[in-house]
Amino acid sequence: MFYGPGGPYALFAGKDASRALAKMSFEDKDLTGDISGLGPFELEALQDWEYKFMSKYVKVGTIKKTVPVTDGASNGEPAKADNVAKPAEDGPSESPAVKSEETPTGDDAKNE
Template sequence: MALQVWETLKEAIVAYTGLSPSTFFTVLALGLAFYYLISSFFGPSDYGTHTRDLGEQLQPLPPPVQVGEVSEDELKQYDGSDPEKPLLMAIKGQIYDVSQSRMFYGPGGPYALFAGKDASRALAKMSFEEKDLTGDISGLGPFELEALQDWEYKFMSKYVKVGTIKKPVAEGDAAPAAGEPAESSTAEVSSSSSKPAEDSPSESHADKAAEETPAAAKNVE
């Protein structure tokens, strides 16, 4: 049976290739050797890179670190440009550690612009414009606010909250406190100036002179 199969195979090789069976198998062996030789130049480097990237992804992430209350400028330090620092992002003033989604929010990711910022307005509008990368959500419509709420729920359920954004103190808020003593002093001065002077020397002298004048006139008479 095996001999019949071999004879049939030899006849097919001669019929379809025009080569003898020995020549055909020699050419086939050389082709396979050439293929593996070429693959050896490209395969190992790609394989090593892929293995290294996979190993980096499988490394356990460090536990989230609480940063407390930070300013917007301080938050920019956690935009993923420094691999030694956690990847942070804020929504509605609440800061979350999104290091586990570095492929999305890290450098080169589709949402990398949002990292290191409070991107509430951009998320609500699904905008990638620089002007919308802010925590100011004034003027948003109901649908945009609803979309922002959905993003916030997603972050609250998936990521760890590690801090809040420090609100800048407006100049108008600090002015009254500093101006209170001056206003009080002004009020006291105004009160003092409006209060009539009592028993001043000039008034007492004038009253006494007025009382003595009738007496002097009577003596003359």
């Protein structure tokens, strides 16, 4: 399994790694959905990844993005916020290359 524990692409599983895919990077700092500042070549690469994933894998979920919010207390510290994968719904994904644990289909399942 490429995306399973210990697999070469495990770092991409269950998170929005759009920036890393666009930059073809395995660096932790790029494992984010922030695609600001990417150039046309990188955005095209990201689009290519989306098409590849859409044709090869069944969508099993989307990444729930949360924003830290203050709880109204005077200390001004943000409340805890987590990025959590949730099951897929019938609508389109929120981000082009968002994938949680992908499941190979058809002939691809035999090759992986």
